[in-house]
Amino acid sequence: MADNRRHAAVLGLTFLLLLLLPQLATALSKPDLLTLGSQIAIYAIAAASLDLLIGYAGMSSFGHAGFFGLGGYVVGILAFHAADNSLFLGIVPGLTDAWLVWPIAIAVTALAALAIGALSLRTSGVSFIMMTLAFAEMLYFLFVSLKTYGGDDGLGFRRRNALPWIAPRDDVAFYYVCLAVLAIFLIAMRHLVQSRFGMVLQGLRQNERRMAAIGVAPYRVRLAAFTIASAGAGLAGALNANLLRYVSPDSLHWTMSGDLMVMVVLGGAGSLYGAVLGAAAFVGLQSVLAQWTEHWMIAMGPILVCTVLVARRGIWGLLAGRR
């Protein structure tokens, strides 16, 4: 029970800090903090969705950025066609309303994940890691080759997706939107991992043969998890494109998949909320270290190694204790 109280305290403080971040940014006259905050919230969604796979299902997907970037490109491409009144593939008109665009981004990534997962999940272990990596790289090169949508240079657009009651240029409001989406996403994920489906998923991580022997069809359960997690990455990608008003192939590069994995491990795999701490630590360290040197990964590497060695359950485990 003491553990539970400690959980609630760590979680409550984290969210209180995030809630007050805009005020903090004003008080310290560091407006950059706000952008960093939005970035943290967005990465936290992507990392939490990856944690469902790595921490709960025991499926180390190395292609999560593929879905993150794909979600972003849905936003970018629809904004591009809305701006010049043209049609995507000659049939789909451009869109800028968030309540339409974001669900479409989620649906498109979920469909892509269903197809990619259906093939990748025929393998397991290292082959699965390589399959997911290969598919994400295919998506990367697909978008590099699409010159209409900027190719290598990426695709910028002028306005964020329109939300009711919220001014598109209000950065503080957009930050709170990201935070709200993160909160809703985490609540949904918490329910998911504690549901029947979540229990079966964790059973599969521990002992697949045993699970089959009690009547579980592993493939279908894993495919559902892969699709749900990837759709979460697509949602995060859509928010990310909105934050930056720009998408580029970098967002689907394998290094992005690696960054998300680092966030999961840093925060503590299998803890879900750890993803928020992992994303905060990653974004914070990156912005601090990048002021010193362009090669900030040189310093990030040892920090990651130390975290893994000292706290096997990541920052969340360090702060909130076991489980």
Next chain:
Amino acid sequence: MTALLQVRGLTKRFGGLLASGGLDLDVHQGEIHALIGPNGAGKTTAIGQLAGEIRPDAGTIRFDGQEIGHLPVHRRVALGLTRSFQVTSILPAFTALENLMLVHLVREGHPFRFLRSARQDLGLQRQARDSLAGLGLLARADIPAEDLAHGEQRQLELAMALATGAKLLLLDEPMAGLGPTESLAMTEILRRLKRQLTILLVEHDMDAVFALADRVTVLVSGQVIASGPPDAIRADPAVREAYLGAEAG
């Protein structure tokens, strides 16, 4: 009397090794049928094929009047055919209770419920407690499975297999790694189960086999060399030479 499980011509080859060489086997409703043989005789491979983990090269498997040779593991479980493993196979990070809850929730057929909490589900908890109580594990319900004693883990595994609602249990060396007292306890548990369901028992512990089995099939190098009541098997000269004699000498 038709057999609950009817195996004909089951054949499996691993490279040059013939693990099952045209195996015929009948397991009748309500009996404990022991499958014995020296190491490497192909007992575990046979179990693997019956459970659906290993695809046979040839042969038919009829269970409860239905051909099941092409079905995946989980479909066979749904029909009432479940196995246990030679090496203890449980979910180590879950408590004993959670291990059983998982079996019951899969059996209820709703693994795709995404929102309602499973751990708080009182119905599942009650079923799981009943299952644990059946094997005397109720007092250990909240202990993580990895922290249970080895004998308790074997009982937990058996409880899980039972909770699937199996008509036929394929038990692969349930006594493996148990001390003499624990072996006797396990023998007693299996004897009690005899009235409820049918068991195909692979076991090296001959005391247990001859105490429990209604019929015994002896496997040597993937071939059945004898099959019949325990007394006949004990007296069979071919068996004595190929197996029991070898062990005695």
